Amino acid sequence: MPEPLPRLTQPLPLLYERIVRQALEEDLGRAGDITTDAIVPSGASAKGSVVARTPGRIAGLEIALSAFRQLDPAISFEVRAADGSDATAGEVLALLEGQARALLTAERTALNLLGRLCGIATTTRDVVAAVTPYGARVVCTRKTTPGLRAIEKYAVRAGGGSNHRFGLDDAVLIKDNHRILAGSLTEAVRRVRACVGHMVKIEAEVDTLVQLEEALSLAVDSILLDNMSLQDLARGVLMAKGKAITEASGGITPDTAAAVAATGVDLLSIGWITHSAPSLDVSFDLFL
Secondary structure: OOOOOOOOOOOOHHHHHHHHHHHHHHHHOOOOOHHHHHHOOOOOEEEEEEEEOOOEEOOOHHHHHHHHHHHOOOOEEEEOOOOOOEEOOOOEEEEEEEEHHHHHHHHHHHHHHHHHHHHHHHHHHHHHHHHHHHOOEEEOOOOOOOOOHHHHHHHHHHOOOEOOOOOOOOOEEEOHHHHHHHOOHHHHHHHHHHHOOOOOOEEEEEOOHHHHHHHHHOOOOEEEEEOOOHHHHHHHHHHHOOOOEEEEEOOOOOOOHHHHHOOOOOEEEOOHHHHOOOOOOEEEEEEO
């Protein structure tokens, strides 16, 4: 089995088992899988394979396979593709053997999760490749599917990207509306520093170079350059050099990422990789 990406750590089952269970419950409804239960004897066993129909980066295979395990704890797996590795079209990702009913009933839930996570990882991989020559890193955002944030952010890591905030509680990001309600960025930063601990990082969002000057005078840890032109981004990077980490944000897509990275920003914050990445086409095939 191919080696995973360096430092790619699988999420703890605690972080995804409830997600998988809820997805199964949604599919099973009130009466269960009435088609499979009518056709397949309760004691029947079967074998099957999970296959990548199109090439892409693998992410969430263990998460997806847990859907089968929740319906048949005795099911056996042979995982053939590591998360963080690249699969070719037609490649077998895993072999399964267990109760036939469990295999058929969990199939769609498993494939939905796997296709979604592999799609995010594949898109992230491609964007990372485009910006790496410029020394920039790709980070995700909180624009994730409700309830799936932990595993979608894991898929970003499997694609070679990095994670921004997981939620509102792990770092400070002062956005334009915070600034408006506080009266100024300076006042917003003052209030934050009076409330949060010394371990909490502070990032300020700015829309103009004038706002950037104010943010730099406040010695924040990082600055989000939001919806700026490429010319202003390049100027902003020079202004902030050696003073704060720079992060570009606002409508960045795989097609525009390289041009943004060429401005010299440290980070590209891209919601596209989680909210618009197309799912990878994966299938589950039974065999006798």
